Amino acid sequence: MATNRELVRIIREYAELLKLEEGSPQAFRVRAYDKAADALGELVEPAAEMSIAELVKLDGVGKATAEKIQEYVATGSIAKLDALREKYPPSLVELTRIPGLGPKTVLLLRDKINVNNVAELKAALAKQQLRELPGLGAKSEAKIAKAIDRLGLHGKDRRSPIINVLPIAREVVEALREVPGVKQAEYAGSLRRFSDTIGDVDVLVAASKPGPVMDAFVNLPVVARVEAHGETKTTALTAEGLQIDVRVVAPGEFGAALLYFTGSKAHNIELRQLAIDQGWTLNEYELADVATGKSVAARTENAIYKALGLRFVEPELREGVGEVAAAAAGKLPRLVDVEDIRGDLHVHSTWSGDGRSSLDDMVRTASERGLEYIAMTEHAENLAINGLSREQVTEEAAELARLREAYPKLTILQGSELNIGPDGSLDYDHDFLMDFDWCVASVHSHFDLPQADQTARILTAIAHPAVNVIGHLTGRRIGKRPGIEVDVDAVFDAAAATGTALEINCHLDRLDVPADMLRRARERSDVTFVISTDSHHVNEFANLRWGVHNARRGWVQKKLVANTWPTHRFLEWARRKRDTARVG
C-alpha cells in the first residue's frame, strides 16, 4: 500500500519533470501538481484507500491527479510519469538546480550544443560555447561556472540534498520494521549524522533471518533497480538514482554495526585506536579482546562507548573533530533537544504573500503544540508582493490583540522579517521598526556580492537596535543555491557585542546557519542562537527537529539557545537591545 509520503514524492517528481515539459517552473500545470502534492502532504488518512470522488474533494486535487494516484496505487507506476522520466533523465533534471539555468535554458543547451549533464556543461563552459546562445553571455557563463563549483556538482559522484533523501530513508526504515522477525531497523551513515548532503543511504536491520528482509526491500515501491542482491546485503537504486544499501545483522551485533556504519570514518578510526590501546579490536561485528577472542560489547552503541571509557557520543557529533577526546574527558556539550524548545520566533501566515495557513490557524497550532511564545514575523514591505505595508502591519496588530485574548497562555509577539538590502539597509524606518516586539533580518537578494560586501551588510543590520536576530545567515538552499560568502567569525563577534542572535533555520533545504559554521563558535559562550522553523504552514512547525539536529551537529549548547529560556527570561533579553539604544 502506497503511503501518503510516497504519493507526495511521486506527484512532486511529476511536477518537477513538467517544468521541463512546460518550459516554465511557473506553468499553471506545474503549480497545480505542486499544490496537489501539498494537499496530500497535509492529509492524515491514507490517500491510497480513498476513491476518486473522495480524492477530488481535497483542495487542489482534481480528476487528473486523482486518477494518477489511483493508477499508481493499482499498478505501482504512472504511464505519463514514466514517459517524462524517459524524456528527461535525472542528469538533465539536475541541471535545472543550477541557479541561472531554468527549464528553457536547459533545453536550449541540450538542443543546440548537446549538453545533457553536468560534465558536458562544464566542457561547454570551458569552450565558451554558452555565450554564443541567445540570451546568454560571458557573465552568465561565469555565474554558472561558479555555481557548479560551489554547489559541489561533479556529475558522477554527486551527493543528494538531505531534503530529498530523508523521506526516502524513513520510508524504507518504517517498511522494514514491519517485516516479521525484524527487531530493529535504523538508517546509519551521513544521514544519521545529519549531514547536509548524502552520498548513499545505509540501512541496518537486526533480524535473525535475513531472507524476508532482503525480499521485502527489493519489493518496496521506492526501489527502481536492484544492483546487488545477496544473503545479508542488498544494493538498490531509486528512480532518482539514489543508492540504498540494506544490511541485515544478528540482533546481538546491531550496536557494533550501527556504530561502524554511522561513522564518520574519522570517528571510527579514533575509536579503533582506543580499542587497540586496551588490547581490543573494534569492527562492524563487535568490540573484542584480541588475546582471548572474547566479545567485550556489541549489542548497543552505548555499551561499546562505555567499555572504551567514553560517554555516549550523539551521532551528530561523530565527525572526528574532537568529540572523542571530549567524551573521554566527560566534556561533551549539553546539546539542545527538541523538548527544550519553548518558543518559535520566525513564523509567517497568509498575511505574508507566501504564507499558506491563516494567522488564526498558525496561532492555534502553536498553542496546541505546547509552545509558550511565538513571534509572528511576516515579510516586510521591501519584498515585492510578499511583504506587509505599514497599514497592514497596523491591521495585523489588531488581529494579534484579539488572538492574545483567545490564547492567554501563549505569549504572541508582533514581529517582522526584514530584508537586508545590499548596503545593509532595512525596511520601514527607524521609529516604525522600534515598535515591533521582535525583528528578524534576512538576506533575500543580491546573493552574489563579494565577501567583504556581504559581511558589511550583515554587520550593518546587526548594528540596528531593532534587529533581534539574523535569519538564515547564508541564504543557501542545499543542493540548489550556494550561500552568500560571509566572514562568519566577524558576524559572531558583532552578534556577541550587540546582543543579536543568529537564527538556526529549520527548513531541511536551508539548515542555515550551516553546522560547520556553527562549530566555529563552539568554544565561545557569548553568541546567542534561536532555532526557528520559519513556518509558512501549520505543518511546518514540525520541522523544528531538523533545526535541532543541525544545531546539535554544530555543537550548540542548550544554554545558548534563547528559545529554550522561560518566557520571562526570554522577553527580558529580547527587549534589552532596544531599551539600551533608547537610553543611550
Next chain:
DNA sequence: GCCGTTTTCGGCCCGACTGTTTTCAGTCG
C-alpha cells in the same frame, strides 16, 4: 491542472531586479 460558476472558460499573486537585449527569461520571497 484546478477551481468556480453569472458552468464550460478565464484566472491562477507578481513586481523588482539582473543579464541580456531592445522584448524576454530567470530569480527572489
